[in-house]
Amino acid sequence: MKIYNTMTGKKEELKPVTEGTVKIYCCGPTVYNLIHIGNARALCVFDALRRYLEYRGYKVFYVQNFTDVDDKIIRKANETGKTSLEVSENAIKEYFIDAQGLNVRKADVHPKVTDNMGIIIDIVKTLVEKGYAYEADGDVYFETAKFSEYGKLSHQPLDDLKAGARIEVGEKKRDPMDFAVWKAAKPGEPYWESPFGRGRPGWHIECSAMSRHYIGDTIDIHGGGADLIFPHHENEIAQSECATGCALANIWMHNGMLNVDNKKMSKSAGNFFLVRDMANEFGYEPIRFMLLSVHYRSQLNYTTEVIESCKAALSRLYNCRELMERVLKTAKDGAASEQAKADAKTAKDDFDAALEDDFNTADAIAAIFEFVRKINTAVSGAEITKEDVKIYLDEFNSLTNVLGLLYNKNDDEIPEEVKALAEQRAAARKEKNFALADELRSKITQMGYIVEETKQGTVIKKA
Numbered sequence: 001m002k003i004y005n006t007m008t009g010k011k012e013e014l015k016p017v018t019e020g021t022v023k024i025y026c027c028g029p030t031v032y033n034l035i036h037i038g039n040a041r042a043l044c045v046f047d048a049l050r051r052y053l054e055y056r057g058y059k060v061f062y063v064q065n066f067t068d069v070d071d072k073i074i075r076k077a078n079e080t081g082k083t084s085l086e087v088s089e090n091a092i093k094e095y096f097i098d099a100q101g102l103n104v105r106k107a108d109v110h111p112k113v114t115d116n117m118g119i120i121i122d123i124v125k126t127l128v129e130k131g132y133a134y135e136a137d138g139d140v141y142f143e144t145a146k147f148s149e150y151g152k153l154s155h156q157p158l159d160d161l162k163a164g165a166r167i168e169v170g171e172k173k174r175d176p177m178d179f180a181v182w183k184a185a186k187p188g189e190p191y192w193e194s195p196f197g198r199g200r201p202g203w204h205i206e207c208s209a210m211s212r213h214y215i216g217d218t219i220d221i222h223g224g225g226a227d228l229i230f231p232h233h234e235n236e237i238a239q240s241e242c243a244t245g246c247a248l249a250n251i252w253m254h255n256g257m258l259n260v261d262n263k264k265m266s267k268s269a270g271n272f273f274l275v276r277d278m279a280n281e282f283g284y285e286p287i288r289f290m291l292l293s294v295h296y297r298s299q300l301n302y303t304t305e306v307i308e309s310c311k312a313a314l315s316r317l318y319n320c321r322e323l324m325e326r327v328l329k330t331a332k333d334g335a336a337s338e339q340a341k342a343d344a345k346t347a348k349d350d351f352d353a354a355l356e357d358d359f360n361t362a363d364a365i366a367a368i369f370e371f372v373r374k375i376n377t378a379v380s381g382a383e384i385t386k387e388d389v390k391i392y393l394d395e396f397n398s399l400t401n402v403l404g405l406l407y408n409k410n411d412d413e414i415p416e417e418v419k420a421l422a423e424q425r426a427a428a429r430k431e432k433n434f435a436l437a438d439e440l441r442s443k444i445t446q447m448g449y450i451v452e453e454t455k456q457g458t459v460i461k462k463a
Contacts, residue, residue: 003251005250006229007252011358017220021058021059024219025215026224027223029067031066033091034091035094037275037278038258041258041291041300044104044404045292047404049359051105051404063107066110101275102288109214120205121192121194123205123243124196125195130243136172139171139180142235142238144178144238145177152237179231181202181204185197185198185200211240212240217246217248219250221251222236227257236248253296256296256299258302261302261303262301284408293361295360295362296361316372327384332386334387336391339378340388340392343371343392347396351364351399355402375392422458422460450462
């Protein structure tokens with residue numbers, strides 16, 4: 001499998017440090033509020049990548065952190081009269097509700113800063129002892145000038161980066177490009193004891209500490225949104241590689257940003273969308289489908305029309321699966337045809353080829369829909385056998401499962417009253433009493449169900 005490496009600017013073969021096992025570290029959210037659609041893109045992309053690697057036979061060890069100590073959390077706590085811990089724990093609980101709705105599986109480890117303070121302090125001590133970081137009145141800063149490769153991920157020379165840097169009020173940095181790895185405690189803020197005095201970690205150091213602790217010195221794939229390339233991931237590299245002497249990650253994989261109606265999403269622009277609000281209007285699954293419907297590195301433009309088209313596309317997939325399940329009950333016995341085997345193999349080969357080439361989920365979805373076209377034609381034919389349908393259905397389920405789609409199948413029992421109305425309608429149609437049949441259809445529709453006549457009989461489903 002080849003993945004575009006942000007560090008080198010080219011596609012590179014995935015070569016795990018440990019043969020047969022891929023270790024992934026993906027930067028998670030700062031937990032002070034509900035997650036927004038931009039957060040959701042990284043969650044869905046790397047969840048699908050994890051599923052695909054498992055489908056290809058790898059063991060995957062997946063780590064995604066929670067930043068539960070941060071200025072935003074402290075600010076929210078002060079505004080609401082809660083503790084920082086109460087704010088972050090509630091946000092984590094709400095995160096898992098949205099993640100489950102998006103069919104994002106839990107990571108193998110979800111480390112939190114507050115649970116890993118000892119290892120964070122240890123890496124800060126290492127940087128100070130090695131001369132890469134210095135103390136200044138309780139703060140500890142990483143000295144970027146000591147790392148000659150600073151800027152290698154964002155491909156920006158240090159002099160260019162310095163041009164936009166500045167020292168904030170209260171900071172005691174030697175250089176504007178230096179950044180805090182430990183912050184001295186301020187009144188009213190949570191703090192931890194350390195060799196540098198009471199304080200809390202800087203944002204970037206936590207991931208360096210936790211990725212090393214849970215994965216090792218070198219990660220196979222380090223993931224996150226493109227907005228993290230600088231300064232977060234750039235600073236992670238500087239800290240980690242100075243502390244360990246090893247490359248932090250072999251492949252840096254970043255998903256593109258998300259626009260809303262062709263404008264950058266931001267609170268100030270008034271086009272900021274929480275996943276929870278979108279799910280209440282459209283459901284979670286269309287959001288996941290939309291986020292995987294374009295190549296992960298491409299910019300994604302969200303509009304109401306886009307998500308409505310995603311809902312329609314999902315309906316096509318659900319209808320195809322339901323058709324196969326119905327036909328399976330009535331199809332004749334017999335051996336599987338060479339055509340069914342060939343169709344399934346072509347779909348799998350095209351799907352795999354798309355994802356092997358820089359995880360192109362857009363082309364993988366296109367391969368599924370080409371398969372759907374062939375399925376709809378084949379299973380509607382008179383010669384279809386049960387074995388044929390099983391081949392089509394098994395491959396269809398396999399491919400959609402890799403992308404984490406079609407997880408909301410409605411298994412609710414159809415109410416007996418609706419079934420009775422459908423039977424009366426079928427009888428009315430048989431007697432050519434079409435006026436009564438239409439009247440009964442309207443009643444069924446008003447109750448929130450749809451009735452359809454197919455070659456396999458009457459089908460009832462939720463509207």
